[in-house]
């Protein structure tokens with residue numbers, strides 16, 4: 001929140017003012033020479049239902065924007081079919097943080113599930129996820145993260161473990177299931193430091209060492225919705241994205257088996273093909289409307305635009321992670337007024353593809 005408030009202040013001082021502070025027409029007539037608009041960042045949840053009856057699992061990715069193992073694994077799931085059971089996948093809960101590759105561009109989103117100000121830029125996403133959970137009431141929610149370090153070497157580290165808030169909460173049994181999953185996954189892991197043990201934060205206990213977890217998503221699920229919720233953590237220090245995504249999928253496969261959820265192709269096949277799945281062969285481009293003229297951009301480009309111009313980013317072609325932000329101003333802004341120049345980065349999640357610059361005059 002600190003950062004957010006500071007940026008808000010800077011924004012008010014600067015030329016990046018936006019409605020309702022200034023009407024755009026007034027802005028165009030006054031201090032601002034061009035207006036550029038991006039589409040709102042989508043929330044992207046997908047419900048995928050199988051023909052055969054089975055469990056219902058909600059998979060959440062991307063609460064922290066600098067954890068690509070988590071949101072890439074969720075994105076892979078989102079593109080599968082389901083044979084048995086049902087999955088609801090929200091791969092990019094915190095899209096602005098993914099595009100800026102920050103843990104929390106607007107502060108830590110996983111501390112906003114107890115309360116959040118409607119003025120917080122994360123408010124719409126947090127509210128959307130909370131209502132999804134309440135309405136959908138899954139049999140299990142799995143939230144994916146890439147944590148720091150290796151829990152089997154250092155019990156204070158959050159990387160490579162399955163986190164539960166308590167062994168059991170009311171009627172909800174968590175311990176038995178996660179130990180079973182941990183045991184099965186660890187049979188496939190040879191290196192000691194890569195093993196994935198269970199980490200119980202005892203969040204509901206009086207003497208918990210992790211009272212901050214009472215603001216987290218899993219605590220909200222248990223306490224407010226009676227939905228079993230578990231946090232899957234791989235390590236940020238694994239050698240590459242492939243290993244991070246693979247470990248997430250190994251854990252997901254075991255949870256899916258326990259709940260009778262089967263995908264098509266199977267998670268066995270997906271795990272064998274992670275490398276290829278992480279490099280989709282797609283054509284990246286952005287469609288823009290510059291003063292009413294449609295333009296397609298697929299490489300870095302600078303546009304000279306006259307005073308009074310209006311530019312609109314219409315759509316992006318590529319993957320679910322393809323979108324654009326500016327880093328010249330507050331990256332939350334999807335409509336900006338500029339005086340002289342601005343640059344936008346078109347990205348596939350954390351990866352920069354090309355930039356589009358505008359110079360007025």
Ligand SMILES: [Zn+2]
Pocket residue numbers: 064067144145146147
């Ligand atoms: Zn995280």
